[in-house]
Amino acid sequence: MLGKNFTLKEFIHSDTALACGISNYPTKDEINNIEQLVVNCLQPIRDYYKKPLIITSGFRCKKLNEKIRGAANSQHIKGQAADFIIKGVPLKEIINWVRKNIKFDQLILEKNQWVHISYNKDNNRNQVLYYNGMSYSNM
Ligand SMILES: [Zn+2]
Numbered sequence: 001m002l003g004k005n006f007t008l009k010e011f012i013h014s015d016t017a018l019a020c021g022i023s024n025y026p027t028k029d030e031i032n033n034i035e036q037l038v039v040n041c042l043q044p045i046r047d048y049y050k051k052p053l054i055i056t057s058g059f060r061c062k063k064l065n066e067k068i069r070g071a072a073n074s075q076h077i078k079g080q081a082a083d084f085i086i087k088g089v090p091l092k093e094i095i096n097w098v099r100k101n102i103k104f105d106q107l108i109l110e111k112n113q114w115v116h117i118s119y120n121k122d123n124n125r126n127q128v129l130y131y132n133g134m135s136y137s138n139m
Contacts, residue, residue, distance in 0.1 A: 002035055003043035011058030011082065016068055024061045030079035034059060037082060037119045041104055048097065049086055056114050057083040075105070081118035083110065091115055095139065099128050109139065 001007055008026075011034050017024040026034065046053055060068070060076040075081035086094060094115050098107055108116040108129045116131075128139045 003038040003046075005046050005052070006038050006042060006055075008034065010055045011079070013055075014057070014060070014064055017061075017064050020064075020067055022061065022063050022067065024059065024064050026059050026061070026079050030059060033079035033119075034082075036121055037080060037117070040119050040121075041098075041102055041117050042082065042084070044102055045086075045094070045098060048101070049089055049094075051086050051089065053084045053086055055082050055084050075118040075120070080105070080120050081116060083114045083116050085114050095128065108136070 002011075008031065012024050012026065014024055016022075042053055057076060059079045060070060060074065062077055065074055065077050070076060085091070091109055091112065091114070095107060095109055098104065098115075098117065103124055104126065105118040105120040105124045106116065106127045106129065108131050110116050110131045111133050129136045130139050
């Protein structure tokens with residue numbers, strides 16, 4: 001288990017990886033980063049809303065990230081980022097609560113479809129952005 005409510009499996013599961021025969025398994029350092037993200041960001045969000053976070057994309061090995069055309073410098077590759085939704089909670093409400101209560105690196109509302117959050121213990125920039133699929137703007 002990672003924290004009280006998360007498993008590594010949730011972070012490495014990917015339909016694309018399965019379909020393409022990519023193993024998508026993180027190294028020790030990458031698992032460490034996922035743990036940091038859970039303990040500092042995801043678990044506190046889970047505790048506040050008392051509802052499961054549905055991880056739509058967690059860790060992505062380089063191969064998987066290329067396959068889905070993720071940004072080459074994506075923090076998903078390092079295990080520092082996750083995309084999620086919470087059923088029944090508007091994304092903007094999550095963004096507003098997280099920005100006031102959680103320490104993070106980047107918090108991004110992506111295409112109004114999910115929340116991307118990252119944690120980097122060495123450099124938390126505290127950036128809140130909106131991504132429309134083409135470009136980023138401040139929120
Ligand atoms: Zn993301």
